[in-house]
Amino acid sequence: MSALLPLMVALPLGAAALAVIFGRWRRLQWVIAVVTIGLTLAMAVVILIEVDHDGTLRANLGGWPGRIAISMVADRLAAIMLVLGAAMLFAVLIYALGQEGVDARSPWYVPAYLVLSAGISAAFLAGDLFNLFVAFEILLMASYVLITMEGNDAQIRAGTTYVVINVVESLLLFLAVGLTFAATGTLSMSVLPERIAGLPVGVAIGLNMMLLLAFGLKAAVFPLFSWLPDSYPAALSPVSAVFAGLLTKVGVYAMIRTETLLFPGGQRTLLLVIAGITMVIGGLGALAQVDMKRILSFHIVSQIGYMVAGLALGGVAALAATVFFVIHQIPTKTALFLVEGIVENDTGTSALDRVGGLARRSGLFAVLFLIPALSLAGIPPFSGFVAKVGIIEAGFSGADWVIVGVALLASLLTLVSMVKIWTGVFWGDPQPHPRGRVGLVRHHRVMGGVTAVTVAACLAIAIAAGPIWDFCERTASQLVSTQDYGKEGSR
Amino acid sequence: MSVVVALLVGVLASVGTWLILQHTLTRVVLGLGLFANAANLLVLAAGGPPAEAPIIGRDGPFNDPVPQALVLTSIVIGLAVITFLLAVAYRSWTIDGNDQVEDDIEDRRLAAEERARKGTRG
Numbered sequence: 256m257s258a259l260l261p262l263m264v265a266l267p268l269g270a271a272a273l274a275v276i277f278g279r280w281r282r283l284q285w286v287i288a289v290v291t292i293g294l295t296l297a298m299a300v301v302i303l304i305e306v307d308h309d310g311t312l313r314a315n316l317g318g319w320p321g322r323i324a325i326s327m328v329a330d331r332l333a334a335i336m337l338v339l340g341a342a343m344l345f346a347v348l349i350y351a352l353g354q355e356g357v358d359a360r361s362p363w364y365v366p367a368y369l370v371l372s373a374g375i376s377a378a379f380l381a382g383d384l385f386n387l388f389v390a391f392e393i394l395l396m397a398s399y400v401l402i403t404m405e406g407n408d409a410q411i412r413a414g415t416t417y418v419v420i421n422v423v424e425s426l427l428l429f430l431a432v433g434l435t436f437a438a439t440g441t442l443s444m445s446v447l448p449e450r451i452a453g454l455p456v457g458v459a460i461g462l463n464m465m466l467l468l469a470f471g472l473k474a475a476v477f478p479l480f481s482w483l484p485d486s487y488p489a490a491l492s493p494v495s496a497v498f499a500g501l502l503t504k505v506g507v508y509a510m511i512r513t514e515t516l517l518f519p520g521g522q523r524t525l526l527l528v529i530a531g532i533t534m535v536i537g538g539l540g541a542l543a544q545v546d547m548k549r550i551l552s553f554h555i556v557s558q559i560g561y562m563v564a565g566l567a568l569g570g571v572a573a574l575a576a577t578v579f580f581v582i583h584q585i586p587t588k589t590a591l592f593l594v595e596g597i598v599e600n601d602t603g604t605s606a607l608d609r610v611g612g613l614a615r616r617s618g619l620f621a622v623l624f625l626i627p628a629l630s631l632a633g634i635p636p637f638s639g640f641v642a643k644v645g646i647i648e649a650g651f652s653g654a655d656w657v658i659v660g661v662a663l664l665a666s667l668l669t670l671v672s673m674v675k676i677w678t679g680v681f682w683g684d685p686q687p688h689p690r691g692r693v694g695l696v697r698h699h700r701v702m703g704g705v706t707a708v709t710v711a712a713c714l715a716i717a718i719a720a721g722p723i724w725d726f727c728e729r730t731a732s733q734l735v736s737t738q739d740y741g742k743e744g745s746r
Numbered sequence: 747m748s749v750v751v752a753l754l755v756g757v758l759a760s761v762g763t764w765l766i767l768q769h770t771l772t773r774v775v776l777g778l779g780l781f782a783n784a785a786n787l788l789v790l791a792a793g794g795p796p797a798e799a800p801i802i803g804r805d806g807p808f809n810d811p812v813p814q815a816l817v818l819t820s821i822v823i824g825l826a827v828i829t830f831l832l833a834v835a836y837r838s839w840t841i842d843g844n845d846q847v848e849d850d851i852e853d854r855r856l857a858a859e860e861r862a863r864k865g866t867r868g
Contacts, residue, residue: 412838423778426785
C-alpha cells in the first residue's frame with residue numbers, strides 16, 4: 256500500500272511530461288490532466304482510509320534502509336491534506352475547462368498545473384526537511400509559471416513581487432535546512448525530534464525561528480503577508496482559486512509540523528501574538544478594499560491567523576480545532592474564489608463599483624456566494640462556525656482571553672467586509688449587459704456546476720461535523736505523540 | 747580557512763540583501779544570485795572541515811557528503827529560478843521599456859488619492 260505514496264508525486268510529474276509532448280493537442284492535454292488528477296484523488300482517498308484504519312504509512316524510496324533512504328510518510332494530517340488538495344485541484348481543473356477561451360490558453364498551462372499538483376502532494380508527504388524544501392521548490396516553480404501565464408502588464412508586475420518574495424523564502428528555508436543538518440546531523444523528521452531535544456536552547460530557538468520565518472512567509476502571517484493581496488488577484492481566476500485554497504495551507508501544514516513534531520510548544524506566546532495581529536490586520540485590510548478579489552485575498556490572511564492561533568494554543572483540543580479549520584477553510588476559500596471567477600468572467604471586472612445587481616440576475620448564484628461567505632465569517636450552522644467554536648473553546652479552557660476576544664472581533668470584520676461584497680456585487684440595479692438578464696449559472700454551466708459542488712462540499716462538512724471532528728481529534732492526538740511520526744516500525 | 751569562508755558568506759549575504767532591496771529587477775536578480783551563493787557556501791562550510799571523499803575502500807576521516815548534495819540541488823534550483831526571473835525582467839522591458847519593480851496598482855491608486863488631497867505632485 257505504501258507504493259501509493261511515491262505515485263502521488265510521480266504520476267502527475269510523468270503526466271506533465273506527456274502534456275508537454277502533446278502540447279499541440281489541447282484537448283488531449285486536458286484529458287491527460289483530468290485523468291491524472293482524478294487518479295491522484297482516488298489514490299489520496301485510499302491512502303486516507305488506510306492511514307486512518309491501520310496507522311501511518313511510510314515508503315523508503317529505492318529500497319534503501321530507513322536512515323539513508325529518501326522517505327515519504329503519510330500520517331492522518333498528511334493524508335487528509337492530500338485528499339483536500341487533490342479534490343480542490345480536480346474541481347478547479349474542471350472549472351477551468353468550462354471557461355471561455357480555454358483552447359486559446361498557453362500550452363504550458365496544463366503541464367504547470369500538473370507539476371503544481373505533484374509539488375503539493377510531495378510537500379504533504381515529505382518525510383525529511385530537505386524533501387520538504389524540494390517539494391516547496393517544485394510547487395513554487397509551477398506557481399511562478401501559472402501566476403505569469405498570460406504575461407500581461409498586471410501579471411508581470413504581480414508576478415515579480417511573488418517570485419522575488421518566494422525565492423527569498425526558499426533561500427531562508429534552504430539556510431534553515433542546512434543549519435539544522437549542521438546542528439543535528441540528520442534531516443529525517445522521525446529522528447530530528449530527539450536530536451533537537453538534545454540541542455542547547457539557543458541553537459534550538461534559532462533553528463525554530465528560521466523555519467518559522469520561511470514557513471510564515473509562505474503562509475502569509477503578519478508581518479510577512481503583504482505580498483499576498485498584491486499578487487494573487489492578478490492571476491487567472493482558476494489559478495488564484497487554487498493558490499487561495501491550497502498554497503498558503505501548505506505553509507500552514509509545514510508550520511504545524513515544525514511546531515508539533517520538531518519544536519513542540521516552543522513558541523506559544525510569539526505565535527499567539529502573530530496569530531492575533533494576523534487576524535485583525537487581514538480583516539481591516541479587507542475592509543479597506545474596493546475590489547472583490549482583493550477583499551477575498553485579505554480574508555486568506557485573516558483566516559490564516561485562526562489556524563496559527565489554534566496551533567499556538569496547543570494540546571489535543573486546539574490542534575483538532577486547527578485541523579478542522581483547515582478542512583473547512585480549503586473548500587470554502589476555493590468556492591469563494593470560484594464565485595469571484597464567474598463574476599469576473601461574466602462582467603469582465605471584479606471592482607465593486609462596476610458590478611451590481613447580480614442577485615436579481617440569478618438568485619441561485621447569490622446563494623452560492625452567500626453560503627461560503629457566511630461560513631467564512633463563522634455564522635452558524637455552517638462549517639466555519641464549528642471551526643471557530645473549536646478554537647475559541649480551546650482559548651477559553653486555557654484562559655487565553657485576549658486571543659478569544661481578538662478572534663471574535665476578527666470574525667466581525669470578516670462579516671462586515673462580506674457585507675461590502677454583497678451590497679457591491681449582488682444588490683443594486685443590474686448593470687446593462689449584452690446578454691440581458693440571463694441567469695449567471697445557466698450561462699456558465701460548467702463553472703456554475705463546479706462551484707455548486709464545492710459549496711455542497713462545504714455544507715457537507717457542516718452536516719458531517721461530528722464524524723469529521725472525531726477524525727480531527729484522532730489526528731491531533733497523533734500529532735501530539737511525536738514518536739508516532741514515521742518510525743522504522745511503521746510500514 | 748573557516749574565518750575566510752565566514753567572512754565571504756557575510757559579505758555575499760549583505761551585498762545580496764542590499765541588491766534585493768533595489769527597485770530594478772536586474773539588480774534584484776543579481777542580489778538573489780549572490781544571496782544564494784552565500785547560502786550555498788554557508789551550508790558547505792557547515793559540513794565540516796575538508797577531508798577524504800567518502801568512497802568505500804578509502805581510509806577516513808571522511809567528509810560528510812550530505813551538505814554537498816544539498817548545495818548541488820540548491821545550485822540547480824537557483825539556476826532555474828534566476829533564468830525565470832531574467833525572462834520576467836525581459837518581458838517587463840518589452841511591455842514598458844524598463845524593468846522597474848513597480849508598486850501595486852491599488853497602492854498607487856491610494857497614493858494618488860492622497861496626493862490629490864494634498865494638492866501636490868509626488
